[in-house]
Amino acid sequence: xxxxxxxxxxxxxxxxxxxxxxxxxxxxxxxxxxxxxxxxxxxxxxxxxxxxxxxxxxxxxxxxxxxxxxxxxxxxxxxxxxxxxxxxxxxxxxxxxxxxxxxxxxxxxxxxxxxxxxxxxxxxxxxxxxxxxxxxxxxxxxxxxxxxxxxxxxxxxxxxxxxxxxxxxxxxxxxxxxxxxxxxxxxxxxxxxxxxxxxxxxxxxxxxxxxxxxxxxxxxx
Amino acid sequence: xxxxxxxxxxxxxxxxxxxxxxxxxxxxxxxxxxxxxxxxxxxxxxxxxx
Numbered sequence: 001x002x003x004x005x006x007x008x009x010x011x012x013x014x015x016x017x018x019x020x021x022x023x024x025x026x027x028x029x030x031x032x033x034x035x036x037x038x039x040x041x042x043x044x045x046x047x048x049x050x051x052x053x054x055x056x057x058x059x060x061x062x063x064x065x066x067x068x069x070x071x072x073x074x075x076x077x078x079x080x081x082x083x084x085x086x087x088x089x090x091x092x093x094x095x096x097x098x099x100x101x102x103x104x105x106x107x108x109x110x111x112x113x114x115x116x117x118x119x120x121x122x123x124x125x126x127x128x129x130x131x132x133x134x135x136x137x138x139x140x141x142x143x144x145x146x147x148x149x150x151x152x153x154x155x156x157x158x159x160x161x162x163x164x165x166x167x168x169x170x171x172x173x174x175x176x177x178x179x180x181x182x183x184x185x186x187x188x189x190x191x192x193x194x195x196x197x198x199x200x201x202x203x204x205x206x207x208x209x210x211x212x213x214x215x216x217x218x219x220x221x
Numbered sequence: 222x223x224x225x226x227x228x229x230x231x232x233x234x235x236x237x238x239x240x241x242x243x244x245x246x247x248x249x250x251x252x253x254x255x256x257x258x259x260x261x262x263x264x265x266x267x268x269x270x271x
Contacts, residue, residue, distance in 0.1 A: 038225035042233045049237075088244055092237050099233040103226040201241070208248045215255040 004211060011204040018197030022048075022190075030190035042100040044190055047174055048198040050093040050118070054156055056086030056202060057125065064149035067142060073217065074210075076142040079149050081209035083128050085202055090122045105169060113166035117159040124152045138217070 026044035033040035063079035066072060097115070098108045109115065128148050135141035163172045174183060174191070183191075 032225075038227060039229055041230050045233055045237055088240065092240060095236050095240075096233045099229050099236075103224070103229050205244065205248070208252070212248060212251050212255065215252070219255060219258070 004207075008204065008207045008211065011200065011207060015197065015200040015204045018193070018200045022194035022197040025190035025193045029186060031184065031186045033187070036104055039100065039103050042096055043174070043187075044194045046093060046096040046100060047191060048194045049089045049096065051195055052198045052202045053086050053089040053093060053121075054160070055199065056082045056089060056206075057121070057153055057156055059206075060086065060125075060128075060149040061153035064146035067146045068150075073142075076146070077210045077213040077217075078206070079146065080132060080213060081206045083125050083145075083149065084209055085205045087122065087125045087129060088205075089198070089202065090118065090125065094118060094122060110169055112168040112170055113162040114159065114168050114170035117155065117162045121152070121155045121159055124148075124155060128152060 022044065026041050030041070030044070032038055059082040060079045063075045063082065066075040067079060094115075097118075101110075102108050128145055131148060132141050132145050135144060160173065162168060163170055
């Protein structure tokens with residue numbers, strides 16, 4: 001238990017250091033983008049949060065399969081914690097994207113393929129959390145949620161490739177695409193530092209949430 | 222020269238800071254609530270009786 005707390009605390013401090021480093025890179029090191037100006041600095045928040053959301057829902061997929069296979073409560077707790085943190089990061093992606101969209105596209109929101117598929121992803125995992133809360137029997141809730149966690153993950157490639165499959169206002173991916181990155185070294189470095197920082201924060205939140213879930217299960221009703 | 226729209230940049234980072242901070246505080250509070258009975262022990266008293 002003490003080891004678990006020490007590890008969680010260490011992860012937390014690593015995330016803090018990473019986030020401070022990310023802010024320094026985003027506002028102090030990365031150059032001002034020529035076309036969009038400084039508003040492009042929202043990218044150092046928007047892209048890492050969506051990539052971490054992909055990671056979170058992929059973890060939900062793997063943990064859900066593990067739960068259905070082994071019926072391990074630890075796998076169920078991991079799926080639950082990761083879904084909750086994934087919803088938080090998806091919400092931040094949508095908010096940051098809307099704020100970035102207003103000065104660059106002239107609108108907060110448009111029903112284009114990328115934005116709509118992300119909204120569907122957000123609502124699906126919000127539904128996942130609601131489903132867990134609605135069913136009192138813990139084993140049944142875990143089983144149903146695992147099925148939804150597997151089905152919901154099918155939306156991740158749809159979100160990512162939507163910009164290639166449909167005509168969209170949203171630009172193609174900056175990372176996770178074939179070929180080398182097309183951005184300047186300064187912008188790429190700032191983006192990578194922020195991705196690592198948000199990934200550490202995700203790991204910290206998931207570890208803490210999973211520990212809380214375990215204590216809730218152990219607590220007398 | 223493109224306008225910088227710093228207000229939008231600070232709004233995005235501000236909302237993220239508030240949301241992440243609120244979630245972290247929620248987790249810490251829930252953790253404390255769950256640790257409290259364990260610290261008090263089965264008798265419900267924080268101080269051991271002589």
